[in-house]
Amino acid sequence: MSNDGHSQATAGCPLSGPYAGLRAVLATMHGKEAAIVPAFQEQLELTVEIPSAIDTDTLGTFTGEIARAGTIREAAIAKARLGMAATGLSIGIASEGSYGPHPHVPFIPGGVELMVLLDDERGIVVSEHLIDDAPVYEHAIAAEIGDLGAFLDHIRFPDHAVIVRPNEPDDRGALIHKGLRTAEALESALATSAPRSRDRRALVQTDMRAHMNPTRMASIARLARALCDRLATLCPACSAPGYGQIDVETGLPCAWCGAPSIMVRQQIFGCAACEFHEGRPRSDGRTHADPGHCPECNP
Ligand SMILES: [Zn+2]
Ligand SMILES: [Zn+2]
Structure with a gap:
């Protein structure tokens, strides 16, 4: 272990994780590296480089002069590919955000931030996202x-x-x-x-460009940490990095009548490389739904 004060942040043996000692490119133009690079270096010991000559704004901009095509996941993947093409590196990272009405609550502003890591050596795309409930977006x-x-x-x-x-x-x-x-x-x-x-x-x-909105920049930093946690988690079946929650299944039984409700019954965990997946109980331990969420008791 080194004595430089970073050894605690790396949690485990140095140069042992799936990305330790490797190089990646982060495709970004808006100063996001300050929020993203430390997580990859401290949690994964992955060295992250910033290419000098790519214009990610050609992929669409926040201010609307160029419309963005496809989903934000597709946009992030395309951006990572630009960085990989510019540097010849086989690992690329990019992030993308989308702000508008809150996805679940009308009239409340909300944001989605998504970050991807493309690993062409392993042939995987690993992504993580977060919903920003309190963006500065007005x-x-x-x-x-x-x-x-x-x-x-x-x-x-x-x-x-x-x-x-x-x-x-x-x-x-x-x-x-x-x-x-x-x-x-x-x-x-x-x-x-x-x-x-x-x-x-x-x-x-x-x-809403990250370097102009410190609240958004903080969300991106949190997301980078979450993506690194996922990348450090290996698939129990094939040992590929990036194992984590990929979906949810609704149908938590109603506390009164036992019918399946609209509440989440279990979290689905899955692998980025193979078909392995499993259901896990809710992380909050809840086993029954409030009857207010039941289509039988509260139609
Ligand atoms: Zn019920
Ligand atoms: Zn797997």
């Missing part, structure tokens, strides 16, 4: 900065940057100001955007 419509006081406090401006554009753009073409982090820059963006909108107002949105 918008407001304003003619001048005086209209935005409560909004700017709420999004914790200027730690979180904003994007400004005409609310209802006129015919003079696209106009967008990104990465605004000072009151002066915001005022001047409003002054050029509002007059170019049919309603004379500007649309002000949180800039």
Whole structure:
């Protein structure tokens, strides 16, 4: 064991895990390496390199100038492939986020962050995701900065940057100001955007690029740790890395009548390389559902 203070974080013998001593490429443009690289180096002893010459924005952007194709998993895989092609490395990492209405709760903003590791030596793709219940993801419509006081406090401006554009753009073409982090820059963006909108107002949105949104960056750091935990877990059948939960099965029996409810009955764990999978009881130990979730008792 080394005495440099990192040995506790690596939990186990140095250079023994499935990725110890190997090299990977992280395809990113927005400073995400600060949130992602330490987890891979400390938990897996995987050396992560950042390519200098790839433009991941060609795959689609958060600000909507280029539409993203496919699912976020497909987008993350395509991004990782770009990095692998640029460096010739056989292991690639990328992350992708998507923000919109909360997936389970209407009218509440939510986000999904997904991270993949592609391993062409083993022929596997391992992914992990998280749902961000409290993202800093908001918008407001304003003619001048005086209209935005409560909004700017709420999004914790200027730690979180904003994007400004005409609310209802006129015919003079696209106009967008990104990465605004000072009151002066915001005022001047409003002054050029509002007059170019049919309603004379500007649309002000949180800039969701990771380096502009520290709340999102923290979520990405948590996700990197979770993906590394999964990668350190080997399949009980074939020993491939990346064993973990892949699905859930609903049907937890109702506490009153025993009928299958819509609540999760068990977690399904599976392998990224082989067909092996197993059901495990809920991690919270619950064995029966509240009758409120039962289609028989509460139709
Ligand atoms: Zn019931
Ligand atoms: Zn397996």
